Amino acid sequence: MTVSVSIEGVSKHFDEHCALKELDANIRGGRLTGLVGPDGAGKTTLMRLLAGLMSVDTGSLKIDGRELGPHTSDIHQLTGYMPQRFGLYEDLTVLENLKLYADLRGLDRRMTSGLFERLLHFTGLGSFTDRLAGNLSGGMKQKLGLACALMARPQLLLLDEPSVGVDPVSRQDLWDMVQELAGEGMAVVWSTAYLDEAERCDEVLLLEESELVYCGAPADLTRRLQGRSYLAKNLGGDRRLWLTRALELPSVRDGVIQGAAVRLVLGRDGSLDEISGLVESVGGRLEAVAPRFEDAFIDLLGGGPDGHSAIAEKMEPVEQARDIMVECRDLSKHFGDFTATDGISFSVHKGEILGLLGPNGAGKSTTFKMLCGLLKPSSGVAEVVGLDLRHSPSTAKLQLGYMAQKFSLYGLMSVQQNLEFFSGVYGLRGKLRRDRIQEMIDTFELQPYLAESPENLPLGFKQRMALACALMHRPSVLFLDEPTSGVDPVTRREFWTHITGLVAKGVTVLVTTHFMDEAEYCDRVALVNRGQLIALDSPDALKASAACAALPDPTMEDAFIRLIEAQEPPSEHAA
Amino acid sequence: MLYRLQMSVVKEILSLLRDPASRRLLIGAPILQTLVFSTAATLEVSNADVALLNQDAGRWSYEYVARVIGARFVDEIVIVQSMEEMTELIDRRQVLIGLHLQADFSRDVEAGRPASVQVILDGRRANAAQVASGYLAEISATLGVELEQRDGVSARGSPGVELRHWFNPNLHFRWFIVTSLSALLTMMLTLVTTSLSIAQERELGTFDQVLVSPLNSAEIIISKTVPGLMVGVFVGLLIVLIAVYGFGVPLTSNPLLLFASLLLFLFSVVGLGLAISAFCQTQQQAILGVFIGTIPMILISGFMTPVENMPVWLQVAAELSPLKHMLIIIQGCFLKSWGVAEIWPHAWPMLLIALVTLSFATVVVKSRLE
């Protein structure tokens, strides 16, 4: 039996603000429906309406012809909802969390032990039943959250950005699980900022500014882009610089770095002439490739940002004689018995982007914090510009720009005041300070938000704000800790435009990320697993090393999963 | 370095004042509390209800009862007919005092014999009952003296006592409470603000951002003392103003001396707050930590009951509480025209507490940074 959910003319307002406008769509059982769109498009509101946490202003939601809303008597039997920050109790163990949600859903106790076994096996959490949920890694938490939401075998499963902050391996596990459920006839709605995920859904709902702009199979949308996607290879010199120039062309709609190559999307009527001219000018080669869902998504939203970073253009080139800007040698950190990092060594050269990748809990953040001087290494050396930041004078810290995982701005001060604080703390004063602040305001279009608290900003602007605060003092080294987690693709492109621009001026960047398309932007990628450095090479070389007969042209994600799994038996990778 | 410090001080001030809810709380709560608590907290007795069992029909019992009714502390007299009825009223806490005049009261008075009045006090309200019983004793004594004079027993009078209350001649209890509240409420607010400010940054993740900036740990600690000091100075001065202009408490010392002592007091309190927050990871722990620290400090400070009443070892412990010293200084400055010489013996312990706690906090925070 398959269910079907119909959404007819649904609108929802919060005070003045319209969150959903006249939405019409169908969600069918047995299929995976992706919910995508920029931040603030109304995805979470739609989820909450479907979960019966709020009621619609106008229109109707029906499941198998029955009204769906807060007053539906068996709404909780019909739907399973996993909110963005899933409500796991961190001070309860895995099993206690499961039991709690089983009891809340009124499951027959005779059945639960079998059910738990299946769910635990399904989620690979079987050996962690006694661990506190707070001590699980991000990916394991999401799996446990999924298990809790699945408890009642709902007909409609709602997952709100289940893969934010989850590493590719766990993401793959999660995906397989959900796929299996949809196969049983359940209707699954999966909202996501990862477009490769959306591409694999049976159907997508694309929301923009509270309206539904596309509804149907992702392939149908992708097909519209037929013949407009190209890969420019053998670009010689600096591919990032080349991308900037390509994006200037009016016929180019979108472009991203893909390892040593550049992927381009032409406009609807764009001719190939301009771009082939540009490719030939550097002696490269242009290759037509199949379009991706991401290409179509960006196209539908009006194309990607142009390749200019106003902030990078204004910046003076970094003057630094040394070549090695960041270095760690035999860096280890132990927390009690637990070894977080174990003898990690690498160095980052001036003007290089080094990506630090790895599963959740592999030791990326620990390495990061030791380099920034936030944590004391148990042994080994961590140096930035040849200095140990824990002991170096305050002026040494002027070399460093830092953007934390959670956007760490002062919510109790306005945007303007935050800018003033961070510029002041880094010693800027007088006219220089005013100029730099104004520059940031202009570049990042912060003007309308100056009096607001950073907390009330849309996610994309929060992220711009955080970058602005990290850049005002013109650091020569930039540390970015999952800077784009949960941010939509358009904003992420813009973010990387700035980063590539800065690197061109000689800034050195160390970045951690779970987005594999971002890893493609890096010059080199360091892969960390279980506290050890297991690979350090360029993205293309990593991909090549993972190639095999079955998969001759692996993606970065394939390479990641393969390299991690090569290190441990697959059954254990949940650890 | 000074410039960086100035920046982070400005930051602290702005974060403190941005949130309207905490702004309202910071201004409204102290005013409201000063008004309510200073009028509420009094050890004087008024509006007391009295049960009367009068078995004497004579003139003198009426005279006595009339004086009791006329007394300022009495609100209502409940006439009862039997001892059982009186017991019932006292048991149910409906009266504070039971008065029993026996049948031979007037007869004894006329005969010049001591006439006895039986006063029953509710021991559950020990303090009020004692005070009220004192008032009644005065009534009895006055009537007794008048009787003696009427009978010509002591025509010449006898040597008496000249009683004077210095500094507060009419013994306004409010003068004591409102000045004490200025230290007590200031301490509570300052402690909560200070101890939460580090925990809050830790929870929000902004602490890391500050640690990677050029600010060093001494600068961080110094700027963290600012919100507490600001709140403290503001609330302290506000309550002092309410005391002077709202309740008419005379401020007899140089106001600058009082202000200087307030600053010293606040430094010691901020030091305690930082020491508490250095141990705490979350806001909840910080709040509960403040509670566990302050309640004993209030109880042994002499605010509720005199320090002299406590066992000696607790009196020694009280020396460690800045609140105890500040209460003494505040009373001295307000009512006793204290100068530097009188203030100093109570000021240096606060200075010492401030130095110890602040350097302790710096050491702990610094070791946490590394």
Next chain:
Amino acid sequence: MSRVSKTAVLLRRMAALTRKESIQILRDPSSLVIAFVLPPILLFLFAFAVSLDVKHVPFAVVLEGNGVKAHSLAAAYSATPYLDVVPVRDRRIGRELLTRGVVDGFVVIPQDFDERVLNQVPGAAIQVITDGSKPNSANFTAAYAEGVFQIWLRGEAGAAVAPRIDQRQRVWFNPELESRRVLLPGAIAIVMTMIGTLLTSLVVAREWERGTMEALMSTPPSMLEIIISKLLPYFALGLIATLGCVLMAVFLFSVPLQGSLIAVLLLSSVFLVPALGQGLLISTLAKNQFVAAQAAIFSGFMPAFLLSGFIYEIDSMPTLVQWITQVVPARYFVSSLQTVFLTGDVWAQFRWDMFAMLCVGALFFSITLANSHKRLD
């Protein structure tokens, strides 16, 4: 689904929520500290530190006269156990000591004292000065100082002249007027307020902050079920803490328990209704833990301290403040607890107090329910 099984499901859900909350309490050291470490400290301090029984008043005797009578009076002052006497010869030193706060009062026995007493000169023979900046101590000091003189005077007159009106005082329920016996029950009310109001407001605010409330709301239990089962463990925690306090009060600090333990537990249970209701109300209205904590201190803890009548008499407060105390649940609890400890089971009083507490509780809960619906929108 039949009726019976519906109830069974309901009970099971609530049991699950309650169990969850209990596990959280047991794993969080700070709630255990509030429930089990703070109460003994508080009781201990109320037993030893806070005493309204004024003894050992520091007092200066300024002996300016050199006569026999003057020396005899000075000796009488030194002999009383209520005063700790500092003998001085000059009234300027007395003044100095008083101003510096070394003594709470002093008596001046002037040079012509012997003459005045021998000749029965009317008017003041001695001067008693107290420190008015501490009004309560001043009253006691004055009473002691005058009392000593009156008794000495009667002793001098030889045969004791009985006063014409002989006021005989009997103190019921607490014959020695020991303030500890009165204060300890009040301290229990404060402990209960901390657990009921402060702790509850913090944990519910935390549930919203961490987003677990949203997940709970997407499961079958209604808001009412969630709230009730969330409060039950704190209810139990409160009762256990009370029981501990009562045992300590009786066995450690020898406060007699005249009434029954059942009455104590019943009263405490009823008191927890408004106390928990207040905590819940605060957490519904406050946006974060900072505001919740401040609000809990100012609307729960301080009133329980100052407006509940356990130190400061409610009848003596201004009418407006007396009205405010009507909604301070601790007020009813304190008065009933003092009764059950010192008097016994006076159900006539308990009935009324419990009724009042339930009314206040109903008020808090209904405001909470009216406000909690809007939370997610």
